[in-house]
Amino acid sequence: MSRKTSTITIDTDNRDKGKTFLLTEMPAYQAESWATRAILALTNAGLDIPEEAISAGMAGMASIGFSALTKLDYQVVKPLLDEMLECAQIVMPSITRVIIHGDGADIEEVSTYIKLRKAIFELHLGFSMAALKSTSGSAAA
Numbered sequence: 001m002s003r004k005t006s007t008i009t010i011d012t013d014n015r016d017k018g019k020t021f022l023l024t025e026m027p028a029y030q031a032e033s034w035a036t037r038a039i040l041a042l043t044n045a046g047l048d049i050p051e052e053a054i055s056a057g058m059a060g061m062a063s064i065g066f067s068a069l070t071k072l073d074y075q076v077v078k079p080l081l082d083e084m085l086e087c088a089q090i091v092m093p094s095i096t097r098v099i100i101h102g103d104g105a106d107i108e109e110v111s112t113y114i115k116l117r118k119a120i121f122e123l124h125l126g127f128s129m130a131a132l133k134s135t136s137g138s139a140a141a
Contacts (some may be wrong), residue, residue, distance in 0.1 A: 003027065004126075007091065008119045015108040020091040021099070021116060023123050031124055032057045034083060041076045042068055058124050066121045085113075087120045 003025040010016040026034065035058040043049050047068065053060035069077050089096050090106045099106045107113060 004123055006123050010112055012111060016112040022089045022091050022096055023120050024087055025123055026087060035061045038080055041072050045072050047071055062125045066118060081117060084117050084120045088116050
């Protein structure tokens with residue numbers, strides 16, 4: 001069985017509008033390692049992480065939420081965020097390739113990086129965090 005993929009096209013009216021990105025799920029070992037490092041970093045930062053989340057890997061990260069990473073020191077979270085972007089490629093008319101950052105960058109808006117990271121997180125979880133919030137909100141009502 002192959003890894004999950006999805007595409008995202010930026011529809012926000014900015015410099016990245018219309019750019020399409022192919023997202024590919026990390027191999028299981030890498031995803032488990034990523035989630036373990038993220039959960040351990042959150043624990044070391046003083047967040048109270050439930051035991052079941054600690055032992056659940058990427059599923060445990062789902063219960064904590066992507067926004068929990070904002071609680072971490074930049075030097076701790078940067079490698080995790082960079083590794084997430086390795087899951088994304090830019091789709092161009094004749095080629096799909098690794099995203100270029102820095103000079104001649106493919107991405108020109110901060111908001112695009114945020115959208116890509118959230119979409120990569122959701123790809124690994126197998127569901128949309130926005131859909132989960134709307135479902136859990138309506139279930140509570």
